[in-house]
Every structure is written in structure tokens, then in C-alpha cells.
Amino acid sequence: MAEHKKVLSFLDSSIEWGIICLIFFTPIAFSTVEVWSEAVMEIGVFLVAFIWFLKIYLQGKVFMVDNPINLVIVSFICLVAFQLIPFPDFLINIISPNTKRILDFYTSGIFGTFNFKTISLNPWATKGELVKLLTYAMVYFLVANNFNGRGRKNRLILSIIIVGSIEAFYGIIQYVSGEKMIFKFSKMFHATDRLISTFPSADHFSAYIKMCIFISMGYLIYISEKGNNNKSYEFDRAKRKRGKRRTDSFIIKNFIMSSEKDFEKKIIIIFAIVIMIVSLIFTKSRGGILSFFLSSLFMFMLIIFRGTLKGHLWILILVTTITLILGCWIGFVPVFDRYFNVSIKEELEEGRFSIWSSTYNIFMDYPAMGTGFGCFEYVFPLYSLRSNQAWVNHAHNDWLELLSDTGVIGFTIILLGVVYLSIFAFKKVLLYKNDSQIWIFLGGYTSILSIIIHSFVDFNLRTDANPFLVSVVLGLLVSFLNKSVPVMRDKR
Template sequence: MEIYSFFMLVSLIWIHKETVLERLKPFRIPIILFSIFVVWVWVQQLALPVSVIELVSPNSYALFKSAEVGYGMTISVDSTQTKTSLLKSASYLCVFISCLLLITTPSRAKQVMLCFLLAGVWQATYGSFEALSGLSRSLVFDLPVKNIATGTFVYRNHYANFLVLCLSMSVGYLVSTLETRSLPTNRARLRSILTTLLNGKALVRVCLAIMVIALVMSRSRMGNSSFFIAMTITGLLGLYLIKNKTRGLTFLIISMFVIDIFILSAWFGLDKVQERLVATSLEQESRDEVVRDALPLLGDFAVTGSGMGSFYGIFPSYQSENIRLFYDHAHNDYLQFAIEAGIPASALLFALVAMCLYFAIRAMRVRADSIMRGVAFGCTMAILSAAIHMTVDFPLQAPANATYFTTILALSLLCTKVKRESRRRRSKRHNAEGHLWL
């Protein structure tokens, strides 16, 4: 993934070498924020003079001294893991910039949403099949199979978050296909319904149902909660912000709740998710104790961080005796980023995400193009769901999720920048899509 992302960006810069700076100029602030973070991760793993380490990161210096390391000290307490994180972070930056260079028209944005849809359906179909098939070992990692869907992921919460990201963009795709004007007669409404059945919207709705079933079968409490909370918030925002909206948007939002929650999900284990939510208590869960024990880490490494990827190695020396499990992550991405990168560097990333969310919400209000409005809807829903999920888990530690989330951030910035296609070009695209669906 890293090699491909590096090669892709270098190729794009070479192809557009005369216009690349002009193309990226509207996005210079987000790119700078992202780039500074990556540069800081690079600095964390550099071998620096002992006097510099003692000055900028006294706690890292103390740890190296206790291990009798007299030279080659780094800000990171685990430079090997930080180098790995550096490669991943640089890869995500390359994906981010590549998306900004490639997605230049609404039709391309729509193709990206279709990629999310196809990836989500594939994972949902495979995960559901594996959970229902009665197999004893998984086909991908040869792990024990339970009656819980995990797809090609090891951790079910990563699987659930991936599905939520794909679901969000798929809902955005469906929003982009809705009528942009009210239909005056019953005949016109009937014609619209028949068109919906013929041009692929019904198939998309079936795909959404398949993903919701798999999401429920993952038994992920926060995965399911974040999806439905984000869908509710985004739906209300869409009803309030989108101009010239029709009954289709309202019907879509209501149908997502009625069909997915009360009918489809009830058949595939929503009651089990509810049981897990009800049974959840602070006495049974140790994640809150992990957060509690990790807070001193934040105090010790607030400015420079302990080094990206170092949490699993340094946390055991801080955890209390009543935590008997091994935690390689903080189960709170906000806290883990702040511990590993430091509060200033983490603030840059959070500012980037907040900026992308603002542009997505703004695009729902100002954009007249139905495709970009659907992209804005999907991006808003995806960012909100990830923000909710990150409070109790670590969804962005999985490269697949982080890559898809990075693509969504790029799409959010493009919502207000990509120009509307001409009527002639849009007509050709609609005809091509109609033939493709048929």
C-alpha cells in the first residue's frame, strides 16, 4: 500500500508538473497541516544529541538513561515503531494529495462513492457468509470463526468502522440520485418511482441493507451506535440545510430507520447488540481504567509525545495491577494520538478534520449540484461516525480504515471546489450510467 501510494503521487506530480502547484493551491492549508504532522513524526525517530533530548523531552531522556543508553537517543521511546508509523503517515498524505489531484469532476467523485459502495458490499457479503456458514476457521487469517462477522479484518470493531465509512458514502451516493425538484402530479411521481427501479437506485438500496445486516452481525456496540447517531444528525442537518429538497430525502432518512433497524436488523441480531449495550457497565469494562491509567502518560509526554506507535510498549509500566489484559492501544484514538504525537501535533490533525467537516456541512447548504451535495452528505456522516467511534476505540489504527477516512477528508474539501459539469457533458454521463446499470 505504501509503495503504491508513493508511486501514485510521484506519477501524478510528473504528469501534472506544470500545473500541480496551481491545482493544489486551494488546498494549501490542509496539506500544510497534514505535512507538518508527518514531518514531526519524522523528527520523533531521528537520533538527536543527548542534550537536545534532555531539553525537549525529559521523560524520554530519563527512560534512555535508565536503560543505560548513552547515544543515539530519539524523542520516541520506540523509534522502530515510529519509523513504521512514519511510513504509514506519509502514505496517507500521498493518498490525500492524490485524491485532490485526481477528483476534478462530479462524475469522478461519483465513481469514488461507487468504489466505497462496492468495497462495503464485498466486505458485508463475505463477513456475513463466514459468520453464517458454520466454518471453524476463517478463510483469510485462519482464525477461529464465531457467530460474529469480521470480514477480512481481525478485530470486529475495525470491521464495523470500515462498514460505517462505506455505508456513509453509499448513503451519500443515494442522496445524490434523488430528485432535485418537487413533482407536481401523481403521474410524475409514478414515473419517478419506475425510473428509480430501472436506473439502479433500488439495487443501491439493497446494497445498503446488506451492509447494515453485516454491521449488526459484527455485534460492535459503538460501531452500530456511531452509524445510527451520525445518520440521525446528518439527516437532520440535510433536511435543514439542503435547498430545494423534496420528499425523497425525508423518505430516504425515515426508510433507513424503519427498514434497517426494525425489520432487517431484527432478523440478524440487533437484539444481541442491545443486550451487549445493556450489559455494559464500568465494573465489567476495563477500557475506562485504561484511559485513567494512560492520563499520566499524557502528562509526561504532552508536548513532544512518546513517539507514534509507542503506546503498546510504554503503557505496561503505567497500568495498574487490576488491569490484567494486555492493551496495545488506548481504546481512545484522541488520547492515543495526544500521547504518541504530543498535544500540539495532534491538534494539527484535529484542526484538519474539523476543517473538512466544516466544508462538507457548508457544501450541503451552498451546492446546487446533486452529486457534490450527496458527497457532502456522505462525508459529513462518515466524519461524525468516526469521531464518535474514536471516543471508545481505535478505528484509525487500521490502515484500511485510515486510508478510506483520508479519502473522505479529501472529498470533503473538494465538495465546494469541484465545478459543476456542463449540461451536455452531464447528459452524456447520465446516458452512459443508464446503459451501465441496464
């Protein structure tokens, strides 16, 4: 019996540290956009999944967190798999007439008959995206079902904060020094005058670092409130004995009432947040910085709503002040130049707006189930409005690309997931006003909100490190939502 428990404990630790290692690997390995890094990520995830299945087998029971988000993920995967099923011509003509028409046109001169066709116009591309989807889904299920204890959650969050700090610090050194290579291995072909760290694009790095920032902010507020709540009880009792009214000052609340360990942790996390915000600013990503401010405004409103603005104002002032000092030292002028040198005419005629218009036309031709997940770059040339946009690999709008790839059905599935998560977030705010741990949940929710907003003007979720982190955070949020009500089923 003791040996059995030791084995299960070892498997639990293997799952935990396997996920943590992948959290470090995915951004540092060139944001997992290379073929080799994608393969390592996928193999690593399924090895950890194998350990989880082995643990389930040894336990004799399946412990699964039951949540509507599970249904959203499984439904979307089933939709993409459905796009790969060969159907008779008459069914394809009913489901998507334009799919049949275009496949008939391109296969008319080929010897043989093609009486069965898939909804996906490029099944090979859709298969590749399906493998990635399964990988991210497995990450979500691993985190949601294996990171239930407070200690494990804390280690997972600290891992995200550490890797975000490493990425930000490396990016700042890279930007200030004018380095043109990533780790001396890969040349920076894009945005050489912007901070990109280990990512192929400054915009995609900004999306990643924003998530790390909000998770760090949520954790910082959590440890501040937790420390104050633990210390204030004895402090209150002593004052009541003396018959004095409690009027704690800033210094008493945040320094005298904080243990040495908590105080050091706060300072380190504040420093990490400052470094990450500075790196975000010097990405010069318009969409990234705008979505950061909008998401920060949302978090600020949550602080006001919960009536804790006075207690956390010192954090906001300190972070803002240090960020401005460090930013001024590096130099803000190039950042402002990129904002003031925007050509509205160029953006409308040759930039994102032109691509969005073409993408919308794709959706209108394939409204129900799209052209196939991952098929955008193969279909877009047929709809391009300009000759200089003959090859565009993504729509620079994840939401529009989702519509063109999966149609109304796929878009609705994802939208329902976002709506459900948002409703639960606000419900948590209302029901758990005195629970400091709610800030970890709200920090994670705000991190996902930031990338949702940013995805209206970019394709951040097509860089593998970003959806990987989204999967981790989503699993963490679901583990908070259902930490006390797992579903148990006998494996037999």
C-alpha cells in the same frame, strides 16, 4: 501533440484505476493488517504516485489543489519526522525531560556514550508509522488532485459502495453459516460470535462499514435530488400551461419522474445500504452502533435544515423497514444480549477505563510531543495499573493514544484539521442549498464524523483499511472544496 494527449490520458486512467484497485484490495486483503498486505498497499500507492509524478513531468506544470488540510497533513508528518531527529542531551532535557530520564536509565549499562537522543522512545516503531503516514498522505494528494471530474468522482464513490456491499454480504454469510475462517485461509481468533467479515475485529469492521453506509446515503440522496430537479422543470411547465397547481405525490416524484436508469440505480443502492446496515448491527459493536446512530441523527438534521425531509422520507422509511425485516429474520436476540450483559464494574476496573487512566498518565509525563508516534505498546507496561494489562497494544481510544504518542502539539494539529473541515461543511450547507451535489460532500463528511466519534472508544485508525479509506474520502472532500481553484506552478 495527439500522441502526447493520449499518453496523458493513459496516465490519468492508470491513476484512477490504481486507486480504485487499492480501494478493493485494502479491506479484502484481511483489512491490510498482515505484513504482506501492508507491503502491497504501500508499494501500490507509491507506484501510482510515480505515475502521477510522470504525468506532472510530461505536462510541464504542477497542478495542486490548495487547501489548509494540506498544511495539517504536512505539519503532522513533520512532527513525526521531528521525533526521529537525534538531539543533544541538553535539548532533549528541555523538550521532554522524562524522555531523557528514561533513555538514560535504560542505556546506563551499555558501553559507549549516548549524547544524542531522539524524542521517540522507540525510533524503529516511529519509522514504521511514518512510512504509513506518508502512504496515507500520498493517497489523499492523489485523490484530491486527480479526481476532479464528476465522472471520476462518481466511479470512486461507486467503488466504495460496491466494496462495502461485498464486505457486508460476505460478513452476513460468514455470520449466519458460523464460518470460523476468513476465505478459508485465516482463522478468526477474536469475536467468533460476531460479524467481522475480513477484518481482525468486529469493531474495526463496523468503523469501515459505517463510512461506506454514509457515503452511499449521500450518493443516494444526490441522485434522487438530481433526478427530480431535471425532470420537474418540464413537469412544472406542462402543469402551468393547464393552470393547475402542482401537487406531486410520492409515486410521481420518485417513480414516474425518475428515468429507468436512475430508478434501477436507486434500488441497487438502497439494497446495498440495507445489507451494510444489517452487517453493522450484527458486529454487535456498541461503539460502532452508537456512533452510527449519532452520525445518522446529524445527517437527519441536515435533511431537515435543508428543507428536503418530505422528499427523502420515503428513503428512510424503506431502508428502516427492510433492515428490520432482514434483521429479524437473522435474529436480533444475540445483539441485545451483548448490550444487556455489560458489567459496569468490570469495565471500570479491568476494561477500557483502566487503560484510559494509564494512557492519560503517559500523556501527563510527556505532554509536549509525546513518547513517539507508534510507541504506545512499548511504553504502556510501565504505566499499567493491573497485572492482566501488562501487554496492551493500543489505548482503545485513538484520541488519547494520539495525545500519548504526539502530545499536545500533535493533538492540536489534528484537532485544527477537524475543526476546519467541520466549518467548511456547515458553510457548504448554508451556501449551496439548491445544489444536489452537496449531498456527496455531506455523505463523505458524515462518514468521517462517524469514525471520529467511534475513535473515542476504540482504535479503528490502527487497522490500515480504515485510515486508507479516510484518506480517500478526505481527498474527495477537498476536491469538492477546491474544484475550481487549483494552484498552478511551473515545474521549472
